Amino acid sequence: MSNTDTPDHAATATTAPAPLSNSGGSRVVVAACPSYSPDAVEAALTEVLDALGGLETLVKPGQTVLIKPNLLCPRRPEEAVTTHPELVRQMIRMCVKAGAARIWVGDSPAGLHAEKDLWSRTDMTTAVEGTPAELKSWDTKQTPVPCGDDLLAVPEWFTQVDVVISLPKLKTHSLTTMTCALKNVFGITSGLAKSKFHAKYPSPLTMSTFLVGVFAALRPHVSIVDAVTVMEGLGPANGRPRPLGVLLASRDAVALDAVACAPLRIPPASVPMIRLAAARGLGEMDLSRIECTGTGVPQLNATRMKPSLARYLRYIPEPMFRVTTRLFQLRPRIQERQCVKCGICAGVCPRHAIATQPRSGYPAVNPKECIVCFCCMESCPRGAIAVQLYLGSMVRLAQRVGKVVSPQ
Ligand code: SF4
Ligand code: SF4
Structure with a gap:
């Protein structure tokens, strides 16, 4: 060099x-x-x-x-x-x-x-x-x-x-x-x-x-x-x-x-x-x-690797990202069986969208504040945070719409 x-x-x-x-x-x-x-x-x-x-x-x-x-x-x-x-x-x-x-x-x-x-x-x-x-x-x-x-x-x-x-x-x-x-x-x-x-x-x-x-x-x-x-x-x-x-x-x-x-x-x-x-x-x-x-x-x-969620997200037009992820209820979901209540996810969340539930001690995500940055998932030492995707079919619809709106 x-x-x-x-x-x-x-x-x-x-x-x-x-x-x-x-x-x-x-x-x-x-x-x-x-x-x-x-x-x-x-x-x-x-x-x-x-x-x-x-x-x-x-x-x-x-x-x-x-x-x-x-x-x-x-x-x-x-x-x-x-x-x-x-x-x-x-x-x-x-x-x-x-x-x-x-x-x-x-x-x-x-x-x-x-x-x-x-x-x-x-x-x-x-x-x-x-x-x-x-x-x-x-x-x-x-x-x-x-x-x-x-x-x-x-x-x-x-x-x-x-x-x-x-x-x-x-x-x-x-x-x-x-x-x-x-x-x-x-x-x-x-x-x-x-x-x-x-x-x-x-x-x-x-x-x-x-x-x-x-x-x-x-x-x-x-x-x-x-x-x-x-x-x-x-x-x-x-x-x-x-x-x-x-x-x-x-x-x-x-x-x-x-x-x-x-x-x-x-x-x-x-x-x-x-x-x-x-x-x-x-x-x-x-x-x-x-x-x-x-x-x-x-x-x-x-070798063929299975793709990530990004295969859907990349089709969402840039100005519509926030509203679309909200509409599709895309957010982290705490899997309590794996959670050890360490609180690291709450500490890393840049939107302070994770709070500890007073009775159970487990963390809970406030969907109104969540921006789907995935920081909590990346930081969890137990892999206890999954992605909630109730409206998966709507995401696939977004993929089709996105192909029309912003072809890459
Ligand atoms: S970082 Fe993971 S293990 Fe720790 S409180 Fe959050 S979900 Fe539970
Ligand atoms: S995805 Fe980001 S904004 Fe949403 S709860 Fe996790 S760290 Fe907070």
């Missing part, structure tokens, strides 16, 4: 870095990785990094590296909500070999979770055990990063990071269709501020536009996607784990997300984040201009 291509994180506190150049073309490597066994992950990671020129072209001796997995909330690795610890562990080993002086691991979850609980349930504690890597806290002094009209807050230590290695989890997403390389960067911003942005940008299109701005401000040097087991259906927190058996990697996160659309059977341009990021020159989404190689390509193309 040339100097002009290198995101300067020390500079982000005052100004956003220039977009990555794609003049050399975009390359995505897909390696077969049939399981999370150490040998399988090491082999797949070696394949993708070698194909991208070797880790030593990214990490120089003496540098500080941030390994940024997706740690959405404290859920077990087998639930496929978070990046698997074996990928983090193998990545740490390779950074040690490359001579990194400091290796930091971390992510800011959705909602106010105790970091020790987050690290322990996601097995990040085990991932760093016996290595020189350090789990970094977001509960520390923050520094501002400009992002359009907004100011993001990131931990002050982030300005000391030389290289960011993003390790997203491939999942469906009810608002943004999918979460992969582009969206993983949002986790660098701190805590509850994330849900406030959900309130400010409540529709799929406005949120996607904002997320592309976040990516432009905080983009990583390389993204390596955990798609060994992915999440399909009601992602990013309530879907079903599904084996896919690959790792994907690229320095171009837009190209990576475009290639990752294959198992969803959707064109990259139908995902607002990908379309908007490509339009801003942040990467390549045209599959005919992306060089895609690796032992996992056949497996990626042969």
